[in-house]
Amino acid sequence: MTVPWSQFLGRNLTLATGAAILGLFLLVALAAPLIAPYDPIYQDAAVRLAVPSLAHPFGTDNFGRDIFSRVLWGTRIDLQIAVIGVAFPFLIGTFIGTIAGFFGGIVDTIFMRLVDIILAFPFLVLMLSIIAILGPGLSSFYIAMALVGWVSYARLIRAQMLVLKNSDYAVAAVSLGFSRSRIMFRHLLPNAIAGSIVFSMSDAVLVLLSGAAISYLGLGVQPPVAEWGVMVAEGQSFITTAWWITLFPGLSIVVLAFGFSLLGDGLGEWLGVRE
Helix, strand or coil, rough: CCCCHHHHHHHCCHHHHHHHHHHHHHHHHHHHHHHHHCCCCCHHHHHCCCCCCCCCCCCCCCCCCCCCCHHHHHEEEEEEEEHHHHHHHHHHHHHHHHHHHHCCCHHHHHHHCCCCCHHCCHHHHHHHHHHHHHCCCHHHHHHHHHHHHHHHHHHHHHHHHHHCCHHHHHHHHCCCCCHHHHHHHHHHHHHHHHHHHHHHHHHHHHHHHHEEEEEEEECCCCCCCCHHHHHHHHHHHCCCCCCCCHHHHHHHHHHHHHHHHHHHHHHHHHHCCCC
């Protein structure tokens, strides 16, 4: 008997907690223009480095900008980084892994040697190299993630396809004369993709931290746009005198990453996937 979704969430506390955290961040991102008390890039020299107070709950930075408002607006950018930064590698890797695993032979060899080449380089170094060539900005970050991040998904899907293509229902589909594309994408892929879905939640944590790191190094989101990695970088010079500049965006990164991690663990339990 199928367990109702609401009852399952009640039993799977990990999944429910992760979904609640991400849902809260999504609401904050959507409502940021309504609930942010100040313009995130407005500078008020009269309140530079103001400590947290009722007027400025998270204090202000060295330009007099309200940290609370910048954290709220930054939620939009960092959620976008986590989602888009995972979506393109997921789609590319799933397609390549499906083709390589199903056809095998020379096709599989070519794609897997490409995977080996990419894995030969440290992830962050390769990311930085691509972004340095393309120029700083979010678009460059997404392109770099798409070019580097797909390999993990390709390996996961390929491993599943190598097993499933020899299953009884796959052999039956071939004997019934179904096309290769139908067998791959309608019969095999839905049964092979669960592990990749669970992994994508953990990968979102890596993408989020990578985006913050890239912005911290000045190659991602460019000031004065409110983004948590940029805010941490801007506050590092004041860490001993104005700790709130880095504390609140840093905590936001940790909590959002924690939410993705919990959601991944909960989905793994639900789908019966063990990492």
